[in-house]
Amino acid sequence: QKEVEQDPGPLSVPEGAIVSLNCTYSNSAFQYFMWYRQYSRKGPELLMYTYSSGNKEDGRFTAQVDKSSKYISLFIRDSQPSDSATYLCAMSATTGGYNKLIFGAGTRLAVHP
Amino acid sequence: EAGVAQSPRYKIIEKRQSVAFWCNPISGHATLYWYQQILGQGPKLLIQFQNNGVVDDSQLPKDRFSAERLKGVDSTLKIQPAKLEDSAVYLCASSSRLAGGRYNEQFFGPGTRLTVL
Numbered sequence: 515q516k517e518v519e520q521d522p523g524p525l526s527v528p529e530g531a532i533v534s535l536n537c538t539y540s541n542s543a544f545q546y547f548m549w550y551r552q553y554s555r556k557g558p559e560l561l562m563y564t565y566s567s568g569n570k571e572d573g574r575f576t577a578q579v580d581k582s583s584k585y586i587s588l589f590i591r592d593s594q595p596s597d598s599a600t601y602l603c604a605m606s607a608t609t610g611g612y613n614k615l616i617f618g619a620g621t622r623l624a625v626h627p
Numbered sequence: 628e629a630g631v632a633q634s635p636r637y638k639i640i641e642k643r644q645s646v647a648f649w650c651n652p653i654s655g656h657a658t659l660y661w662y663q664q665i666l667g668q669g670p671k672l673l674i675q676f677q678n679n680g681v682v683d684d685s686q687l688p689k690d691r692f693s694a695e696r697l698k699g700v701d702s703t704l705k706i707q708p709a710k711l712e713d714s715a716v717y718l719c720a721s722s723s724r725l726a727g728g729r730y731n732e733q734f735f736g737p738g739t740r741l742t743v744l
Binding site: 617 | 631658667668669670671672675677682683718720731732733734735736737738740
């Protein structure tokens with residue numbers, strides 16, 4: 515069993531749709547939960563991070579963490595063609611001042627006009 | 628602020644050849660990471676440096692992969708000899724050290740796309 519499971523998609527939605535992306539994990543030591551966005555032929559860039567359980571909102575993006583279910587979600591409201599990318603969830607447990615990221619496989623999202 | 632620089636951006640080699648990738652992290656970032664991202668998968672950490680010391684190399688195939696960060700700034704990742712399954716994007720990332728328990732964001736470079744024929 516992988517530490518982090520993510521549905522690879524692809525996911526295709528019309529512009530303006532609400533998108534829901536999800537990951538599950540098995541390691542209860544994870545404390546930080548991140549969503550990275552990766553455009554084609556680019557490196558990942560951090561979209562949002564959440565510490566422990568709860569919700570976090572940033573513009574059209576909302577991240578949710580449910581540690582009891584070991585389940586995290588990213589919601590994108592009013593999706594735009596510019597949101598078309600691969601979305602990677604990542605998690606880490608901080609030890610001795612370092613954090614090691616464990617990534618999901620990534621979900622490819624296409625938003626069509 | 629300049630981002631993480633990597634070169635070359637693309638490399639095509641034949642199996643059993645050697646190859647080297649270079650990374651220059653964001654100025655002042657003490658921690659440097661090398662990741663391997665195989666097509667359709669998420670990045671997998673190969674090695675993590677703190678200044679010029681290795682923090683974690685548990686997933687580095689040490690029989691063929693090596694990495695160094697001699698002066699605690701830029702870094703080189705080498706593969707010798709390359710295998711077909713090494714075809715992947717090699718990403719370099721850097722971060723500053725944790726402060727006050729806050730998550731220290733890893734900033735990624737554009738990656739080097741390696742094709743082994």
